[in-house]
Amino acid sequence: xxxxxxxxxxxxxxxxxxxxxxxxxxxxxxxxxxxxxxxxxxxxxxxxxxxxxxxxxxxxxxxxxxxxxxxxxxxxxxxxxxxxxxxxxxxxxxxxxxxxxxxxxxxxxxxxxxxxxxxxxxxxxxxxxxxxxxxxxxxxx
Amino acid sequence: xxxxxxxxxxxxxxxxxxxxxxxxxxxxxxxxxxxxxxxxxxxxxxxxxxxxxxxxxxxxxxxxxxxxxxxxxxxxxxxxxxxxxxxxxxxxxxxxxxxxxxxxxxxxxxxxxxxxxxxxxxxxxxxxxxxxxxxxxxxxx
Amino acid sequence: xxxxxxxxxxxxxxxxxxxxxxxxxxxxxxxxxxxxxxxxxxxxxxxxxxxxxxxxxxxxxxxxxxxxxxxxxxxxxxxxxxxxxxxxxxxxxxxxxxxxxxxxxxxxxxxxxxxxxxxxxxxxxxxxxxxxxxxxxxxxx
Amino acid sequence: xxxxxxxxxxxxxxxxxxxxxxxxxxxxxxxxxxxxxxxxxxxxxxxxxxxxxxxxxxxxxxxxxxxxxxxxxxxxxxxxxxxxxxxxxxxxxxxxxxxxxxxxxxxxxxxxxxxxxxxxxxxxxxxxxxxxxxxxxxxxx
Amino acid sequence: xxxxxxxxxxxxxxxxxxxxxxxxxxxxxxxxxxxxxxxxxxxxxxxxxxxxxxxxxxxxxxxxxxxxxxxxxxxxxxxxxxxxxxxxxxxxxxxxxxxxxxxxxxxxxxxxxxxxxxxxxxxxxxxxxxxxxxxxxxxxx
Amino acid sequence: xxxxxxxxxxxxxxxxxxxxxxxxxxxxxxxxxxxxxxxxxxxxxxxxxxxxxxxxxxxxxxxxxxxxxxxxxxxxxxxxxxxxxxxxxxxxxxxxxxxxxxxxxxxxxxxxxxxxxxxxxxxxxxxxxxxxxxxxxxxxx
Numbered sequence: 001x002x003x004x005x006x007x008x009x010x011x012x013x014x015x016x017x018x019x020x021x022x023x024x025x026x027x028x029x030x031x032x033x034x035x036x037x038x039x040x041x042x043x044x045x046x047x048x049x050x051x052x053x054x055x056x057x058x059x060x061x062x063x064x065x066x067x068x069x070x071x072x073x074x075x076x077x078x079x080x081x082x083x084x085x086x087x088x089x090x091x092x093x094x095x096x097x098x099x100x101x102x103x104x105x106x107x108x109x110x111x112x113x114x115x116x117x118x119x120x121x122x123x124x125x126x127x128x129x130x131x132x133x134x135x136x137x138x139x140x141x
Numbered sequence: 142x143x144x145x146x147x148x149x150x151x152x153x154x155x156x157x158x159x160x161x162x163x164x165x166x167x168x169x170x171x172x173x174x175x176x177x178x179x180x181x182x183x184x185x186x187x188x189x190x191x192x193x194x195x196x197x198x199x200x201x202x203x204x205x206x207x208x209x210x211x212x213x214x215x216x217x218x219x220x221x222x223x224x225x226x227x228x229x230x231x232x233x234x235x236x237x238x239x240x241x242x243x244x245x246x247x248x249x250x251x252x253x254x255x256x257x258x259x260x261x262x263x264x265x266x267x268x269x270x271x272x273x274x275x276x277x278x279x280x281x282x
Numbered sequence: 283x284x285x286x287x288x289x290x291x292x293x294x295x296x297x298x299x300x301x302x303x304x305x306x307x308x309x310x311x312x313x314x315x316x317x318x319x320x321x322x323x324x325x326x327x328x329x330x331x332x333x334x335x336x337x338x339x340x341x342x343x344x345x346x347x348x349x350x351x352x353x354x355x356x357x358x359x360x361x362x363x364x365x366x367x368x369x370x371x372x373x374x375x376x377x378x379x380x381x382x383x384x385x386x387x388x389x390x391x392x393x394x395x396x397x398x399x400x401x402x403x404x405x406x407x408x409x410x411x412x413x414x415x416x417x418x419x420x421x422x423x
Numbered sequence: 424x425x426x427x428x429x430x431x432x433x434x435x436x437x438x439x440x441x442x443x444x445x446x447x448x449x450x451x452x453x454x455x456x457x458x459x460x461x462x463x464x465x466x467x468x469x470x471x472x473x474x475x476x477x478x479x480x481x482x483x484x485x486x487x488x489x490x491x492x493x494x495x496x497x498x499x500x501x502x503x504x505x506x507x508x509x510x511x512x513x514x515x516x517x518x519x520x521x522x523x524x525x526x527x528x529x530x531x532x533x534x535x536x537x538x539x540x541x542x543x544x545x546x547x548x549x550x551x552x553x554x555x556x557x558x559x560x561x562x563x564x
Numbered sequence: 565x566x567x568x569x570x571x572x573x574x575x576x577x578x579x580x581x582x583x584x585x586x587x588x589x590x591x592x593x594x595x596x597x598x599x600x601x602x603x604x605x606x607x608x609x610x611x612x613x614x615x616x617x618x619x620x621x622x623x624x625x626x627x628x629x630x631x632x633x634x635x636x637x638x639x640x641x642x643x644x645x646x647x648x649x650x651x652x653x654x655x656x657x658x659x660x661x662x663x664x665x666x667x668x669x670x671x672x673x674x675x676x677x678x679x680x681x682x683x684x685x686x687x688x689x690x691x692x693x694x695x696x697x698x699x700x701x702x703x704x705x
Numbered sequence: 706x707x708x709x710x711x712x713x714x715x716x717x718x719x720x721x722x723x724x725x726x727x728x729x730x731x732x733x734x735x736x737x738x739x740x741x742x743x744x745x746x747x748x749x750x751x752x753x754x755x756x757x758x759x760x761x762x763x764x765x766x767x768x769x770x771x772x773x774x775x776x777x778x779x780x781x782x783x784x785x786x787x788x789x790x791x792x793x794x795x796x797x798x799x800x801x802x803x804x805x806x807x808x809x810x811x812x813x814x815x816x817x818x819x820x821x822x823x824x825x826x827x828x829x830x831x832x833x834x835x836x837x838x839x840x841x842x843x844x845x846x
Contacts, residue, residue: 567845567846568845568846569808569812569841569843569844569845570842570844570845570846571808571811571812571839571840571841572839572840572841573807573808573837573838573839573840574837574838574839574840575836575837576835576836576837577836621846622806622808622809622812625728626728626739626740626804626806627726627803627804627805627806627808627809628806628808629808631739632837633741
C-alpha cells in the first residue's frame with residue numbers, strides 16, 4: 001500500500017462539574033495563599049470542554065483515521081459519564097487523591113484513553129473556560 | 142429638551158460556581174426523578190454568564206444611557222463577587238433556601254440590581270452554558 | 283398562591299442538514315435570480331442551531347418553568363431527529379412543498395412544537411450560521 | 424391572501440474601527456473622569472459586530488421577508504464600507520460631531536438604514552466586543 | 565540580513581456545503597454500518613470552517629510572512645468558490661471519487677494550496693462544526 | 706523525584722486597541738498598495754486576544770506548571786495595561802518604530818514575557834479577530 005497522509009482528528013465533548021483546588025497536606029492558610037478562591041471549601045464549578053486528538057493515516061477505504069463514533073463512545077464512557085454533573089474531588093473514584101487542576105485532569109484523562117487508542121492518541125486538552133486550558137501529549141521529563 | 146432615542150445597553154459578566162438542584166421538602170427519590178443528575182449531593186458546576194440590560198434615553202452630553210463602569214461595579218459587587226468560585230447552595234447568604242435553577246437565579250439577581258438601577262433595569266439573563274439560559278424582565282403573573 | 287415571576291427559558295439544539303432554496307413554480311432562470319447559489323440543484327448545507335424559548339411562571343416547588351429534559355426530548359423528537367443528517371427538501375415528510383428558508387423553517391418548527399407546549403411556547407429561532415437567523419413568535423398579520 | 428406569519432430575520436456584519444469617547448465641550452479632566460481610558464487622544468479600537476433585524480410577513484412565493492442579499496448590500500454600502508478600517512471620529516462624514524458610543528452608533532446606523540427598509544426595520548444592535556452592546560428599535564421618549 | 569523570527573499566521577474562511585459519506589464499492593448495508601446517518605442518500609450539510617496556516621520569517625519591510633490578501637484570494641479561488649453552496653460529492657470536479665470526510669478534505673485542500681504557497685504552507689484545518697475537525701500538515705507515512 | 710508529565714497551559718487575555726499598518730520609509734502610494742485600508746491615516750482597531758502558553762512539568766505539590774495568577778499578573782503588566790485602549794503606533798513606548806502587524810506584535814509580546822518566564826514560555830498567539838491570528842514560538846531562522 002502506498003504511503004497515506006498522516007492527519008489529526010479532534011473531537012470535542014463537554015461536561016459540567018465542581019472541583020476544589022487544595023493540597024490536603026498543607027494548612028488551610030497556605031492553600032488559600034496558593035489556590036486563592038479555588039480553595040473554597042464547598043468547591044466551585046465549570047463547564048469543562050475536553051478535546052481528544054488522534055493522529056494517524058486515513059484509512060483509504062473509509063477516509064477516516066478512526067470512526068468518530070468510537071472516539072465519542074469511549075470518551076463518553078471513560079470521561080464524560082463519570083465526571084458530568086459530579087464533584088471531581090468527591091465523586092470520581094479514579095480522581096481520588098488528585099488535585100483537580102487542568103494539568104492533573106489532562107494527565108488523568110490521557111491515562112484513561114491511552115489503553116483504548118494506543119499510539120493513535122496524540123493530544124488531550126482540558127478547558128475550564130474559554131480563557132484557560134491545558135494540553136497534554138503524553139510526554140514525561 | 143427634545144425627545145431622546147430610547148436604547149438598551151447590555152453588559153456581560155461571568156463567574157464560576159457550583160450548585161445542586163433539589164427541593165429539601167422532598168424525598169431524595171422524588172428529587173432524583175425531577176432533577177436527575179442535577180441533584181448530585183456534592184453539586185456540579187458551571188461557568189455562568191450574566192447579562193444585565195438597562196433601557197433608557199441616551200444622555201445627549203455623554204451619549205450613554207448610564208456609564209458602563211457603574212453597571213460593571215454594581216454587578217460585580219452585588220452578583221459576581223458573592224457568587225464567583227462559590228457553591229451557590231452553601232456560600233451565598235442571600236440565596237439560602239432558594240433552589241438555584243437559572244429561573245430562580247435570574248429573579249434573585251434582578252432583585253439585587255433593582256435598588257441600584259430602578260426602572261432603567263430592563264432584563265437579566267443567566268446562562269449556565271451556551272445551550273441553556275433564562276431571562277427575567279421583572280414581570281409577575 | 284401569590285403571583286409568581288414570569289420568566290423565559292431557552293434551550294439550544296443543533297442539527298446538520300442540506301437544503302435547496304427555489305420555487306418549483308418558477309423557471310430556473312428566475313430561481314437563480316432570486317435565490318442565487320442557494321438554488322444549487324444538489325443543495326448545500328448548514329449546521330443549524332434551533333433555540334426554543336418557553337415563557338411562564340417558575341413553579342415554586344421546582345424553580346422551573348418546565349423541566350428542560352422535557353423541552354429537550356420533545357424538540358429532539360419533533361425537529362432534531364427528523365432533520366439531522368437529512369436533506370430538508372427530500373427527506374422530511376412534513377417539510378414537503380415548503381421552500382426551506384429560515385423563515386419557513388421557523389414557522390414549521392413552531393407548528394411542530396405548539397401542540398406540546400401550548401401557550402408556554404414563546405419564540406423559535408432558527409440559525410443557518412452565526413451571521414444569519416430567523417425568529418418566529420407565532421404572530422400572523 | 425390569507426394572513427402570513429410575521430417573522431424577524433437578522434443579518435450580522437462586522438467591521439474594524441477606531442474611536443475616541445469624549446465631549447469636546449468639556450475640559451479634558453472631566454472627559455477623563457467620565458470616559459476614562461476611552462478618552463485616549465489617539466483613540467482605541469474594536470471589531471464591531473452590527474446586527475440588522477427586519478420584521479414582516481414571509482412572502483409566500485419566496486419564503487423570505489426580504490432577500491438577505493439586499494440586506495447585505497445596503498448594510499455594506501451604508502455602514503460597513505464607510506466605517507471599516509476607519510477612525511470613527513475623523514473619517515466618517517455622517518458621524519462628525521457624534522460621540523461614538525454604542526448608543527450613538529446604534530441610532531446613527533438606524534437612521535442610515537431607515538430610508539431603505541422603512542417600517543420593516545425592527546432592530547439595530549451594535550456590539551463593541553462580546554461583553555458589551557447596544558440595541559435600538561427606533562423609539563424616542 | 566540577520567536572522568528573522570519564524571512565525572505562523574492563520575486565516576479562517578468559511579463555506580456552506582452538502583456531503584454524503586460512503587464507499588461506492590460497498591453494499592449500502594455496510595455503508596450504513598460504517599457511516600451511519602452520514603450515508604443519507606441525498607446528503608446532509610455543514611458550515612465548514614477552513615484554517616490555512618503559513619509559516620516563515622516575517623519580512624522586515626512589511627512585518628508580514630505573506631500578505632493576508634493573497635492568502636485570502638488564493639484560498640477563495642482554490643477552495644471557497646468551488647465548494648461554497650455546493651454538494652461536495654456531485655459539484656466539485658477535483659473531489660470526484662473522494663469520500664468527503666474531514667480527513668480527505670484536509671488533504672485535498674492542502675494539495676490545492678501547495679502549488680501556491682510551497683514550503684510556507686504549514687497546516688490546513690477543516691472543521692465540520694465546532695465539535696469536530698481535522699488537521700493536515702503534509703505528512704505521509 | 707520521578708519524571709513528571711510535561712504539559713502546556715494557556716491563558717487568554719484581551720485588549721482593545723488601534724493601529725495603522727505602514728512602512729514610514731515608503732511613499733504613501735506603495736503603502737496603500739501593500740497595506741490597503743490598513744494604512745488609514747488615523748488608524749483602525751481591533752479587540753485583540755492574546756494567548757500565552759507555558760510548558761513544563763506540573764509541580765506534584767500544586768498540580769500546576771505555574772500559578773495562573775502569576776501568568777495573569779505578568780501578562781497584564783507587560784502587555785494588557787500598556788496596550789489596552791491605546792493606539793499601538795503612538796502610545797506604546799516599546800512598540801515605537803515597529804509596524805504593528807500580528808507578526809510583529811507576537812514577537813514583541815514574546816520579548817516582553819521571556820525575561821519573566823524563561824524557557825517555560827512556549828508560544829504567544831496574537832489574534833486581531835476570530836478570522837486572523839499569528840503564533841510565535843521564539844524561533845529565528
